[in-house]
Amino acid sequence: xxxxxxxxxxxxxxxxxxxxxxxxxxxxxxxxxxxxxxxxxxxxxxxxxxxxxxxxxxxxxxxxxxxxxxxxxxxxxxxxxxxxxxxxxxxxxxxxxxxxxxxxxxxxxxxxxxxxxxxxxxxxxxxxxxxxxxxxxxxxxxxxxxxxxxxxxxxxxxxxxxxxxxxxxxxxxxxxxxxxxxxxxxxxxxxxxxxxxxxxxxxxxxxxxxxxxxxxxxxxxxxxxxxxxxxxxxxxxxxxxxxxxxxxxxxxxxxxxxxxxxxxxxxxxxxxxxxxxxxxxxxxxxxxxxxxxxxxxxxxxxxxxxxxxxxxxx
Ligand SMILES: [Zn+2]
Numbered sequence: 001x002x003x004x005x006x007x008x009x010x011x012x013x014x015x016x017x018x019x020x021x022x023x024x025x026x027x028x029x030x031x032x033x034x035x036x037x038x039x040x041x042x043x044x045x046x047x048x049x050x051x052x053x054x055x056x057x058x059x060x061x062x063x064x065x066x067x068x069x070x071x072x073x074x075x076x077x078x079x080x081x082x083x084x085x086x087x088x089x090x091x092x093x094x095x096x097x098x099x100x101x102x103x104x105x106x107x108x109x110x111x112x113x114x115x116x117x118x119x120x121x122x123x124x125x126x127x128x129x130x131x132x133x134x135x136x137x138x139x140x141x142x143x144x145x146x147x148x149x150x151x152x153x154x155x156x157x158x159x160x161x162x163x164x165x166x167x168x169x170x171x172x173x174x175x176x177x178x179x180x181x182x183x184x185x186x187x188x189x190x191x192x193x194x195x196x197x198x199x200x201x202x203x204x205x206x207x208x209x210x211x212x213x214x215x216x217x218x219x220x221x222x223x224x225x226x227x228x229x230x231x232x233x234x235x236x237x238x239x240x241x242x243x244x245x246x247x248x249x250x251x252x253x254x255x256x257x258x259x260x261x262x263x264x265x266x267x268x269x270x271x272x273x274x275x276x277x278x279x280x281x282x283x284x285x286x287x288x289x290x291x292x293x294x295x296x297x298x299x300x301x302x303x304x305x306x307x308x309x310x311x312x313x314x
Contacts, residue, residue, distance in 0.1 A: 006116040006123035007304070008050045009035045012105040013127045016098060030297040031127050031288075037301030042308055050116065052108035052125075054101070055149060059111065063148045063179060068136045072100065072143065081138035100143060103130070107146035110287050114150040117241060117285035122278065122312060124304060129245040129289030131173035132198060140171065140197055146287070147243055148179045151186070154241070161185060164239035164282075166230065166273055167192070169247025169289035170257030172212075174200035181206055187237035191226060193217075196258055209233040215258045219265035222250070226269060230276050242277050246270055246303075247289030248296040256292045263299050270303040274311040 013031035027033075038044050060069060071077045078095050079088035087095060106127035116123035130142035138144075151163050164187045167173040172192040178200070180186040187208050194212030204210060211225060234242075248266055249257030261269070270286075277284035291300065 002045050002047045004050060005044055005048045006050065006113070006120040007038065007044070007048075008052055008109040008113050008116070008123065008125045010051055010105040010109060010127075012102050013109075015102045027292065027294060027297060030291060030300075033297035034126050034288075034301045034304070037298060038304060041301065042305045050112060052105055052112040054104040055107035055111060055144065055146070059107075059149050059153065060144060062152050063135055063145050064133075065136045068138075072096075072138075077138075078143075081143055082141055103143045106130070107144045107149055110146035110285070111150045111153055113285040113287065114154055114241065114243065117283040118154075120283075121281070122274070122284050122286075124286045125288070127288055129169065129247065129287035131167060131169060131175050131245055131289060132171070133175040134178050139175075141290075142175060145175050145179055147176045147245075150285075151180075151243070155185070158240070161240045162187065162238060163241055163243065164189065164234065164237050165243045165245070166233075167245040167247075167289075168226065168250065168269060168273070169245050170249040170254070170259050171196060171247070171290060172198055172200060172204065172207075173245060174198045174203035177203040177206040187233065187239060189230065189233045191222075193257060193259055196256070208237075213259075216252075216260040218260045219262055219268075222259075222261055223265060223268055223272070227272055230273065234276055234280060234282070239282055242273075242282055242284040244273050244277075244284055244286045245289040246273070246286050246300070248291035248300050248303075249289070251291070251293060251296060251299060253295060254291070254293050257290065263295070263302070266299050267303045267306050271306060271311055274307050278311055 015028040109125040110128040113125040132140035132142040133145040189209035
């Protein structure tokens with residue numbers, strides 16, 4: 001019997017659309033690259049990973065409106081959410097079977113990760129973090145609000161669970177913020193580039209620990225900010241679980257994030273978040289969020305290896 005490790009991957013995570021995905025800014029093969037990086041460089045046996053089920057319609061309906069879910073049967077809606085016009089001309093059945101299937105597994109991975117985090121103390125879903133999806137709309141490549149879906153499932157078992165979302169993706173996490181609104185069980189810490197998408201000022205009202213930063217912020221200022229503020233936010237919120245969106249689109253070469261953080265800075269950032277969780281004995285589930293350059297997959301792989309070696313000591 002091979003020991004399991006609470007890292008979640010599905011062979012369905014990567015998106016294949018007959019080559020059209022190659023011209024989209026999203027690296028459609030990012031998830032598989034990280035998975036193989038971990039097998040090669042962390043010595044994790046492929047059977048040690050957890051594999052999720054697809055999110056069910058019932059779980060999707062716990063957060064999304066029926067009208068929104070039906071709208072995804074139109075390829076034009078999918079093209080708009082993916083910000084990728086070519087998709088509008090692809091038969092919806094193909095988009096359902098390729099693109100949305102992958103997202104359904106990713107959301108299932110976040111559900112599984114939040115459960116495993118409570119069991120192991122930590123978990124990493126090698127996908128997920130669709131933080132722009134709202135109950136009645138998608139946007140910015142985000143179709144399903146995986147984090148609210150997972151959190152509401154946790155609430156079913158423990159209605160008074162305190163949840164902290166630490167969102168360090170380059171973009172403001174407006175989807176889950178608008179879904180949770182003033183839910184007092186949810187504590188949101190968001191550090192984001194305020195000069196890029198989504199500029200959602202309505203959703204910003206729901207960020208408890210709000211840190212908009214300027215484009216091309218460098219390592220020293222960024223690391224100083226999160227190193228100082230995360231412990232304060234944790235102390236005030238006293239969460240029973242942390243959901244961490246570790247977007248690697250803060251990387252200096254990422255065209256969409258427009259931030260200036262180096263590879264070392266990203267690895268340091270993820271370590272700070274994990275240290276704060278582990279040292280305070282707070283379960284943490286990490287999801288990937290954005291990351292739009294070729295290098296992002298390897299950086300995330302290196303960062304997870306660093307967490308395993310230096311923080312979790314698995
Ligand atoms: Zn992002």
